[in-house]
Amino acid sequence: MKKLISLSVNGKEYELAAASNKTLTQALRDDLGLLGTKEGCGVGDCGACTVIMDGKPVNSCLILAVQAVGSEITTIEGIAGTGGLHPIQKAFVDLGAIQCGFCTPGMILSAKGLLDSKPEPTEREIREALSGNLCRCTGYQKIVEAVQEAAKTMKKEQRRDYHEGV
Amino acid sequence: MLLLPKFDYEEPKSLQEALRIFSELKGKAKVIAGGTDLIVNMKKGIVAPACVVSLRRIGPLSVVDTKKTVIEIGSHVTVSELASSGFLAAALPVLAKAAATLGSPLIRNRATIGGNIVTARPAADLPPALMVLGAKVELKSKGKKRTVPLDGFFTGPGSTVMDDDEVLTKIVTPGIPPFTGTDYVKLMHRATLEIAIVAVASRITLDGPAGPIKDARIVLNAVAPKAVHAVSAERFLLGERPSEELFTEAARRAMDDASPIDDIRGGAAYRREMVGILTKRALSKALDEVRGRETRGAR
Numbered sequence A: 001m002k003k004l005i006s007l008s009v010n011g012k013e014y015e016l017a018a019a020s021n022k023t024l025t026q027a028l029r030d031d032l033g034l035l036g037t038k039e040g041c042g043v044g045d046c047g048a049c050t051v052i053m054d055g056k057p058v059n060s061c062l063i064l065a066v067q068a069v070g071s072e073i074t075t076i077e078g079i080a081g082t083g084g085l086h087p088i089q090k091a092f093v094d095l096g097a098i099q100c101g102f103c104t105p106g107m108i109l110s111a112k113g114l115l116d117s118k119p120e121p122t123e124r125e126i127r128e129a130l131s132g133n134l135c136r137c138t139g140y141q142k143i144v145e146a147v148q149e150a151a152k153t154m155k156k157e158q159r160r161d162y163h164e165g166v
Numbered sequence B: 001m002l003l004l005p006k007f008d009y010e011e012p013k014s015l016q017e018a019l020r021i022f023s024e025l026k027g028k029a030k031v032i033a034g035g036t037d038l039i040v041n042m043k044k045g046i047v048a049p050a051c052v053v054s055l056r057r058i059g060p061l062s063v064v065d066t067k068k069t070v071i072e073i074g075s076h077v078t079v080s081e082l083a084s085s086g087f088l089a090a091a092l093p094v095l096a097k098a099a100a101t102l103g104s105p106l107i108r109n110r111a112t113i114g115g116n117i118v119t120a121r122p123a124a125d126l127p128p129a130l131m132v133l134g135a136k137v138e139l140k141s142k143g144k145k146r147t148v149p150l151d152g153f154f155t156g157p158g159s160t161v162m163d164d165d166e167v168l169t170k171i172v173t174p175g176i177p178p179f180t181g182t183d184y185v186k187l188m189h190r191a192t193l194e195i196a197i198v199a200v201a202s203r204i205t206l207d208g209p210a211g212p213i214k215d216a217r218i219v220l221n222a223v224a225p226k227a228v229h230a231v232s233a234e235r236f237l238l239g240e241r242p243s244e245e246l247f248t249e250a251a252r253r254a255m256d257d258a259s260p261i262d263d264i265r266g267g268a269a270y271r272r273e274m275v276g277i278l279t280k281r282a283l284s285k286a287l288d289e290v291r292g293r294e295t296r297g298a299r
Ligand SMILES: Cc1cc2nc3c(=O)[nH]c(=O)nc-3n(C[C@H](O)[C@H](O)[C@H](O)COP(=O)(O)OP(=O)(O)OC[C@H]3O[C@@H](n4cnc5c(N)ncnc54)[C@H](O)[C@@H]3O)c2cc1C
Pocket: A043, A044, A045, B030, B031, B032, B033, B034, B035, B036, B037, B038, B039, B040, B075, B076, B079, B101, B102, B103, B104, B107, B110, B111, B112, B113, B114, B115, B116, B117, B118, B119, B123, B124, B125, B126, B166, B167, B168, B169, B193, B194, B195, B196
């Protein structure tokens, strides 16, 4: 049986009719048309489906859409500001951390989850935070470097915001 | 793409309401906590409950509480909370350590302690840590409540003493007594997203700062149908003074206490060998922890 549910995604409220067996990945892709979230394995192993739920990166393939009601969801579509790409996105582009791109939304959201709670992570902490996200292309090194670069940029921006009183 | 079968979904706001649903639906309803086991098993067609009941709105199940002599952990507390809570890292380091090895950061943000226990996988990471702590679980059904020591909770791979209409509400564990150290070592092919090939949880309590071993607990994981105590190794250590030779002999006995099988993650002979190595490491680490605690305390 379908139920009318409302999901809060990237700061917007969406209403949709969802059967209880619809996963959050399916709801985001099929109902909301947010195709940035990918489905790889469907069973928690690859992280392609990563979204941020109430501040924490999670596998949306293992969450029912009905379980996400009342939570704040952020997908890759939601992190760029009005001024363009998010610093993590920009660093991924600049440093060649993207090849086919299938893992990229998940990688970036896991990295965001980390940097939001720990702005100056060690390399080890970065590797650990990204360890639930698999990449078949890059060999990870450039991804780690991109997250380090993004951490620096975000720190500089924060300092500038502080001085300009934003 | 793996699709889920059809089912009804309920989200009761109180435990009473949840227990009523389970009593009415008998074996047809299943709890969904983090869903990291249940959804995978449903996608693979291993289980197909008619009704899935989420406990997420039942606030008290997500609470960690310290009572006089015990620590109570609600069944819905997440594995990432166990791994990152400063309080638990200090009070129950072995549990925090085991939690940090489970799945990936993404899985840990959803997976719950209750789910890890009820699912009863022979390689589940939290039960061995909880067993060396001497934890018990509280089970509730409509109008009934019982408390079961974790040592007697598992009956085989995927099976426990729980009835269909029971919900695991909390885990109750005594705090760690003085002169006690613990450890959890997990052998994996890679550091994340790996079920243990073998894992060992240890705990030793000394009779005073330099005293003999007063209490010894060793729980072996992934080398029997369920987590098991290395009974002969534990018995051997009692009353003895800790030493390298003593731990070597205890580790040898632990190898005989294991009954591993060959599977994709490792052969039986290799696993048995690793039980010896990991047991010795886990005992030495536990002893270091006793000594570390003492010097910290003395300062
Ligand atoms: C990619 C991946 C990696 C994993 N790696 C590990 C690992 O390294 N180590 C490990 O131990 N596990 C691992 N797991 C398994 C799983 O994540 C854990 O067992 C987790 O703790 C299960 O908790 P959950 O809350 O997600 O359980 P759920 O999936 O919600 O539930 C599991 C079972 O327990 C029942 N249940 C849950 N809570 C209750 C309750 N309170 N009362 C009664 N019944 C209940 C459910 O009905 C279901 O049958 C992994 C899983 C995945 C997908």
